[in-house]
Amino acid sequence: MANQGPWGGGGGGNGGGDDEDRGKRPSDRPWGDKQPPNGPRRPGQGDPQRPEIDELMKKGQERLRVLMGGRGNGGGTGGGGRGPSGPNFGLNRTTIAVAGLAVVALWAFSSFYRVQTNEQSVEFLFGRSVAVGTEGLNFAPWPFVTAEVVAVTNERTTEIGTGRAGPTDTGLMLTRDQNIVDMEYQVVWNIRDPEMYLFNLADPADTIRAVAESAMRDIIARSELAPILNRDRGSIATDLREAVQSTLDEYQSGINVIRVNLDRADPPEEVIDAFREVQAAQQERDRLEKEADAYANRVLAQARGDAAQTLEQAEGYRAQAVNNASGEAARFNSIYEEYVNAPEVTRRRMYLETMEEVFGGINKIIIGEGLNDGSGQGVVPYLPLDQLRSNNSGGTN
Numbered sequence: 001m002a003n004q005g006p007w008g009g010g011g012g013g014n015g016g017g018d019d020e021d022r023g024k025r026p027s028d029r030p031w032g033d034k035q036p037p038n039g040p041r042r043p044g045q046g047d048p049q050r051p052e053i054d055e056l057m058k059k060g061q062e063r064l065r066v067l068m069g070g071r072g073n074g075g076g077t078g079g080g081g082r083g084p085s086g087p088n089f090g091l092n093r094t095t096i097a098v099a100g101l102a103v104v105a106l107w108a109f110s111s112f113y114r115v116q117t118n119e120q121s122v123e124f125l126f127g128r129s130v131a132v133g134t135e136g137l138n139f140a141p142w143p144f145v146t147a148e149v150v151a152v153t154n155e156r157t158t159e160i161g162t163g164r165a166g167p168t169d170t171g172l173m174l175t176r177d178q179n180i181v182d183m184e185y186q187v188v189w190n191i192r193d194p195e196m197y198l199f200n201l202a203d204p205a206d207t208i209r210a211v212a213e214s215a216m217r218d219i220i221a222r223s224e225l226a227p228i229l230n231r232d233r234g235s236i237a238t239d240l241r242e243a244v245q246s247t248l249d250e251y252q253s254g255i256n257v258i259r260v261n262l263d264r265a266d267p268p269e270e271v272i273d274a275f276r277e278v279q280a281a282q283q284e285r286d287r288l289e290k291e292a293d294a295y296a297n298r299v300l301a302q303a304r305g306d307a308a309q310t311l312e313q314a315e316g317y318r319a320q321a322v323n324n325a326s327g328e329a330a331r332f333n334s335i336y337e338e339y340v341n342a343p344e345v346t347r348r349r350m351y352l353e354t355m356e357e358v359f360g361g362i363n364k365i366i367i368g369e370g371l372n373d374g375s376g377q378g379v380v381p382y383l384p385l386d387q388l389r390s391n392n393s394g395g396t397n
Contacts, residue, residue, distance in 0.1 A: 196254030
């Protein structure tokens with residue numbers, strides 16, 4: 001075989017080289033052989049050991065391609081065996097430094113990561129959780145340690161009963177009074193523990209949907225239709241949130257249920273018109289019952305008031321009669337005592353008081369004896385004595 005060239009090829013004087021050497025792969029040829037003294041030299045250059053800068057750059061690029069898994073192309077011109085088919089070439093410090101810097105930069109880029117304010121990260125060593133990263137710049141030496149960043153404070157919503165999750169996503173539920181109600185609600189949640197969230201749940205959204213639907217069916221099965229449609233919506237949402245949170249805590253899901261939004265609670269669409277008519281009739285019945293109760297309460301209260309008034313009047317009359325009788329008895333006793341002391345005077349006084357009491361309210365004029373001849377002939381027949389007396393009593397002239 002002819003003399004070996006600077007790239008492992010034959011160093012013939014005609015620059016052709018052996019065909020056998022040309023057919024060899026670059027891996028079959030030695031690396032790092034020094035260039036022989038009679039190797040190719042650039043025209044016009046006196047020192048054969050000093051290649052130009054352009055040639056060094058080309059060699060470095062070809063070596064970097066080989067290191068990165070590609071095949072290098074032959075460099076330089078002149079000597080035999082250095083064709084464009086990519087012969088082997090040696091390594092130097094510059095190439096190793098450039099390749100090392102590239103590897104270090106790639107490793108650093110893969111190992112450092114940033115966690116935002118609303119996020120947390122979980123670091124894995126060969127698939128096992130070893131640490132939880134916080135806000136800021138974190139370091140996980142790749143490829144042994146990898147990290148997965150999770151948004152923990154963002155609110156996520158799982159809708160149930162809308163039909164968007166497939167044909168099984170239906171809100172039809174049976175109540176305690178054997179009625180059907182169509183429920184549509186949302187579960188709003190975020191992540192409390194990212195490590196539990198990543199390891200213990202394969203599909204968090206489907207898990208929350210299944211748990212929430214099961215809890216809602218249990219609550220509706222213990223309730224009647226009318227309260228569900230009217231006054232119990234707030235309590236149903238509160239009970240559902242507590243039930244879903246309790247179940248997810250048992251699963252160690254790392255999920256926090258923020259709230260439950262109860263969007264709709266209606267009868268099925270097929271019977272909603274008839275149901276509304278029934279509801280209107282029930283409301284009218286309730287209105288009439290309330291009016292009847294109000295009238296009954298008003299009449300009853302009035303009757304009770306009248307009865308109390310009658311009792312009070314009877315009590316007053318009883319007290320008055322007893323008091324009058326007591327007073328009359330005391331008066332009689334006092335008169336009797338005076339009568340015992342002075343019978344004639346007391347008798348005459350009692351007669352005069354009685355006559356005054358009897359005739360005091362009669363509108364008559366009595367003419368006694370001793371007037372003219374005693375027969376009353378001296379009285380003017382048409383003189384209106386009663387009217388004159390009335391006028392005199394009124395203070396007129």
